[in-house]
Amino acid sequence: MFSRILIANRGEIALRVLRACRALGISPVVAYSEADRETRAVQLADEAICIGPAESRRSYLSAASIISAALVTGCEAIHPGYGFLSEDDTFAEMTRAHGLTFIGPPPEVLGRFASKAGTRELLAKHGLPTIPGSHGMLRDDEHALAEAERVGYPVLIKPSAGGGGRGMRMVRTPRELQQAITICRSEARAAFGDDSLYLEKWLEDNRHVEVQVVVDKYGHGVHVGERDCSVQRRHQKIVEEAPSPAIDDAQRTALAEMALKAVVAAGYENVGTLEFLVDGSGSAYFIEINCRIQVEHPVTEMLSGLDLVAEQIRIAAGEPLSVRQSDIRLVGHAIELRINAEDVAHEFRPQAGVVERYLAPGGPGVRMDSHLYSGYEVPPFYDSLLGKLVVWGPDRPAAIERARAALDELIVEGLVTNVPFHKALLGSQAFLDGAFTTNLLDRVGAAAFLASTTG
Amino acid sequence: MTDQPAIPDAATTGALSRLADEILPALIARLDVSDLGELEVRHDGWRIRLRRSLAPAGAAPAGASGAAPAPVAEPPRGATSPAVGYLIPNEKTAVGRKVASGDVLGWVEVLGVRQEVVSPRDGIVGRYLAEAGQAVEYGQELVVIDGARRAPDPTEQPVVAAVAD
Numbered sequence: 172m173f174s175r176i177l178i179a180n181r182g183e184i185a186l187r188v189l190r191a192c193r194a195l196g197i198s199p200v201v202a203y204s205e206a207d208r209e210t211r212a213v214q215l216a217d218e219a220i221c222i223g224p225a226e227s228r229r230s231y232l233s234a235a236s237i238i239s240a241a242l243v244t245g246c247e248a249i250h251p252g253y254g255f256l257s258e259d260d261t262f263a264e265m266t267r268a269h270g271l272t273f274i275g276p277p278p279e280v281l282g283r284f285a286s287k288a289g290t291r292e293l294l295a296k297h298g299l300p301t302i303p304g305s306h307g308m309l310r311d312d313e314h315a316l317a318e319a320e321r322v323g324y325p326v327l328i329k330p331s332a333g334g335g336g337r338g339m340r341m342v343r344t345p346r347e348l349q350q351a352i353t354i355c356r357s358e359a360r361a362a363f364g365d366d367s368l369y370l371e372k373w374l375e376d377n378r379h380v381e382v383q384v385v386v387d388k389y390g391h392g393v394h395v396g397e398r399d400c401s402v403q404r405r406h407q408k409i410v411e412e413a414p415s416p417a418i419d420d421a422q423r424t425a426l427a428e429m430a431l432k433a434v435v436a437a438g439y440e441n442v443g444t445l446e447f448l449v450d451g452s453g454s455a456y457f458i459e460i461n462c463r464i465q466v467e468h469p470v471t472e473m474l475s476g477l478d479l480v481a482e483q484i485r486i487a488a489g490e491p492l493s494v495r496q497s498d499i500r501l502v503g504h505a506i507e508l509r510i511n512a513e514d515v516a517h518e519f520r521p522q523a524g525v526v527e528r529y530l531a532p533g534g535p536g537v538r539m540d541s542h543l544y545s546g547y548e549v550p551p552f553y554d555s556l557l558g559k560l561v562v563w564g565p566d567r568p569a570a571i572e573r574a575r576a577a578l579d580e581l582i583v584e585g586l587v588t589n590v591p592f593h594k595a596l597l598g599s600q601a602f603l604d605g606a607f608t609t610n611l612l613d614r615v616g617a618a619a620f621l622a623s624t625t626g
Numbered sequence: 627m628t629d630q631p632a633i634p635d636a637a638t639t640g641a642l643s644r645l646a647d648e649i650l651p652a653l654i655a656r657l658d659v660s661d662l663g664e665l666e667v668r669h670d671g672w673r674i675r676l677r678r679s680l681a682p683a684g685a686a687p688a689g690a691s692g693a694a695p696a697p698v699a700e701p702p703r704g705a706t707s708p709a710v711g712y713l714i715p716n717e718k719t720a721v722g723r724k725v726a727s728g729d730v731l732g733w734v735e736v737l738g739v740r741q742e743v744v745s746p747r748d749g750i751v752g753r754y755l756a757e758a759g760q761a762v763e764y765g766q767e768l769v770v771i772d773g774a775r776r777a778p779d780p781t782e783q784p785v786v787a788a789v790a791d
Binding site: 205220221222223224230235236238239240242243244269 | 709710711712736737739761762763764765766
């Protein structure tokens, strides 16, 4: 086991990793940018070292600065947290070249899962269903009709060139298809100089369900169930919960076992998350893997009692898994609310400034992971996550009640937060019914959603 | 990559992070080294105006007001470290030597690559605050530069005063 670790991140996750270090008897060193001198993790660390200016590119994204900081402070390993360099195989490789351990998958594993398309192909070979689509490009109308028929309507026609959603068209009937193909071809030709098209099944009103896996370097793995992250705005998760209200117990067990089996067979190592879209009929389609600890990992910790960050560090140190699948019992229901510094009333605009007063909620089943304190100044340079309010209850209604009470207790004064959004969400019928889909907020509009639930 | 904390759409986020990470620091640096009191840039519907926070003559010294200090970087008293690494002093700029702004006072070795420690102003090398081979962090003050014997520059008065103790 390591005796000293460099934490190369900021905010709540730096604090979370520091806590895991304390639990394992490891001395934590925190690497920070000039803008983060006054953060909680810096205050609590055994040692803190400034690695660069506020600008991420020259601090949290500077591989050389971080590795140098680990070397001069006598650390044996680097924990990258999430975001920044956490899934960067080049950084992991550099870390190893300097005799240090990267806490996460080894560089060659990160490399293997670096491309989304490549990962889908690899895991499909190991049995994971992916979103059905045409085999290759659409040759002509007849081919397109046959492929759409095979995949099942509605389908999404996509140009091979381009990206970011440009030139795509969703169609529901064969008649629409022919027309759409003609338009898409001419648009793609004009926009990208390439009129090749393919099609994919359109998953309407889908849910985001992800499976947490933990795999040691000896190929032993466990899954720790799933999380539902369907409350999103523009593909950003806002609320996560487990178990998922979208699938039943048989489905959740099947999904988790299938995900674990595929990822172990593909040679994955360390903690990871496999993300799926689940359609209205309960069918799951693999979309991507996250080779890191995730923001929403506490949801799973609340159900399982595991310390996933400690587990991550142990695996990186070469220890075998401390638990077997039969040891893992997932009990009750947990919900995480991301508390962000953003103005819900103004298009969720990010906020910065001094937190004049901060007080975390408490009581049974309430956990607040936050780096805030009264007087702390939220710098404008980074993301707007202020903390994660995580609640546990014996069942979903009990967890929702605790979430409501905890939100009422939470005090964050001095800057605007998204707490009003969470209060509205916890009162909305869609959430209470467990019927939230990933596109609901964007389709209705966040402002209209708020008005409909608070009015 | 839906694991990032919730923030606005990709375009806004990209523009914001570029603003925060690249444009603002660059503008602040420009304003810092200039004699300008204010700088305004317009681009793509964005407008950024930076104004130097000058203490009015006769105002109480900073810190006496009791309010949170303004997030303005203090002018460097001496030469600071450009990076995290090990210090290699420049033998040619020993204590007592006269140096000009921009002179190399040493290097910080980062993974075998040397980065220069540069004098922020003209003066005399007063003292090295770290030894050869010592680990230093980004922004750490490494070399004290004493004021040269020359006509006092009124704009530098507060800086000298800050060094006095």
